[in-house]
Amino acid sequence: MTRIAGSGVLSGMTRLSGGANMESFAFEWGEGEEVAGYVLRRAPSADYMAGRPFGHVDEAALVQAAYAAGVKAPEVVGVLEPADGMGTGYVMRRVLAEVSPAKILADPPPSLLADLGRELARIHSIPLDSVPAAIPLMDTAAALAELKSRFLSYGGDRPVIALAIKWCEDHLPAPADPVLVHGDYRMGNIMVDVDGLAAVLDWELAHKGDAHEDLAFGCMTVWRFGMLDKPAFGVGSLDDYFAAYEAAGGVTVDRTRFRFWLIYRTLWWALGCLQMGQMWRSGADPTVERVVIGRRTAEQELDLVRLLEEEAPEAERGRVLPASPDATSAPAGEPTNREIVQAVRGWIEGSIKPEAQGHAKFEAVVAMNALGIVLRDLDADVRAEDKALAEALLSGATTLAEPGLLARLRRAVLDKCAIDSPKYAALAAARAGWRG
Known part of the structure; x- marks a missing residue:
């Protein structure tokens, strides 16, 4: 490893609970009054990094470039080497600030929304010639085709995902002038202190592409952590967020392009959740967290129906939902x-x-x-799979204009989310809005 400057003793190594993909460990290093805090970020296995467009060496270099450009990125102080026998990863100086979305959103500092807009504009202003060559350029059409291919490889039998793919194909925007896209800019990947935004974490999904992708990602329902009345990060309004971003030098926000990326990234995360189950099955990540996240696809399907229902005729949006399947009877005899x-x-x-x-x-x-x-x-008799309907939606043979289809999809996502994520805030909102 590129060594941390100075001599010292390692102490206090603790596994951090956060991080859906990578492992993070906090520790201290130094002697006497020179002890400082650090964080090691590493992959749980070599297989976990297979197929990624860039590894931890380039990720560390990207974080260093962002830090040098004045972005509130962590300061990288060392990169793991094969001789270390610890896999792949890098070490950063530890930032002492809050990362829990629930705690941040319970009492956000007054400047936070403006900070989020400003910092994203700074990220998008990083000169691309300072970015490692391994950081890829995203072709939106090719990326959407890859999502479709993954969907088919997972069975191609989830109607709501098929509906979203078809919508994205039909509304694909023209290419934008590329900027550095963080790729995971949201609550959970930022740190906040009393003065506002303190650090932007988790750069593993960075690429060159459309600035609106970053603008939309943190506004997805899932990343607002229950703050449904505050569409920008669960902190405030889109108008204020966009104004702060533009005032700091960001591109002029195109609301139509923003909506595309909001739907696209919700679709992306739905398939990302399904992919978690595949990672568990393959042994690349055998943790129980992987299979639980695999069942969070239901949350994104619920959100996709809420985003896409405006495409249906008004009469369909007002249609009464069908009843849920009957519950199973109470058990008797030997333990079930x-x-x-x-x-x-x-x-x-x-x-x-x-x-x-x-x-x-x-x-x-x-x-x-x-x-x-x-x-x-x-206890339930609920399945999300319907291959025939998914194929019809994916081909465009069936649309939300079909009488009763939107009501069926609404009932299906309500019942599935009630099994997989009953505390998901959007579930209660959808029940109320759909009278389900």
């Missing part, structure tokens, strides 16, 4: 599969979780969530 799962979940909650610390406690909560999904699934 449901009761066995319930017993295991209760044991984790009562005996394992209270004794766990740090990342182990996080894993216990994830395991409880996984078993909760199974419990609800065992």
Whole structure:
């Protein structure tokens, strides 16, 4: 590894609970009054990095370029080398600030929305000649075709995803002048202190492309963490966000292009969740968190219906929803599969979780969530798959103008999300809006 300057002793190594993809460890290094905090970011396995357009060496160089350009990126101080025997990754100086979206959004500093707009404009202003050559240029049409190919490889049988792919194909925008796109600019990947935005994290999805992709991503429903009345990051209005971005030198915001990217990235994350299940099946990441995220596809399908329903005729938007399937009857006799799962979940909650610390406690909560999904699934008769309908929507043979289709899709996403993510804030909002 490119060595941290000075001699010292390593202490306090702790696994951090955040990070849906990479592992992060906090530690201290130094001696006496020279002790400082650092964070190691690394891949959970070599297989995990397979197929990525760039590795951690280039990611570290990109973060360094952003830091040098005045962006509130972490300061990279070392990059892992093969001789270290620790896989791939890099070390950053630790930033002492809040990263939890729930805590940030409960009481955001007054400047936060303006900070978010300003910082994104700074990222988009980084000269492309200072960006590592490995950082790819995104071709939107090719990227959409790749999403479609992945969807088909996963079975091609989710109607809402098929509907979104077809919509994106029909509304593909003309290419934009490329800028550096962070690719994951949202709550959960920023740090905030009392003065406002303190750091922008997680640059692994960076690429060159359309600035509107970054503008839209943090405004997705899932990344607003329940703040549905504040469409910009869960912090404020789109008008104020766009004004701050433009005032700091960002491109003039095109609302039509913004809507495309809001739908595209919601589709992208729906397929990203499905991909998590494939990663678990392949052994690339055997953690229980992977399979739980795999079931969050239902959240994005719900959001896609809410985004796309305006394409349906007014009469269809007002149609009454069909009834949900009947619940299963109460058990009798020997313990059922449901009761066995319930017993295991209760044991984790009562005996394992209270004794766990740090990342182990996080894993216990994830395991409880996984078993909760199974419990609800065992009680229901709900499936998201309908290959014939998905194929008809993907080809354009069926559209939201078909009588009753929107109502069927609404009922399907409500029932599926109630199993997989019953606490998802948009679920309650959709039930109220659709009278479901």
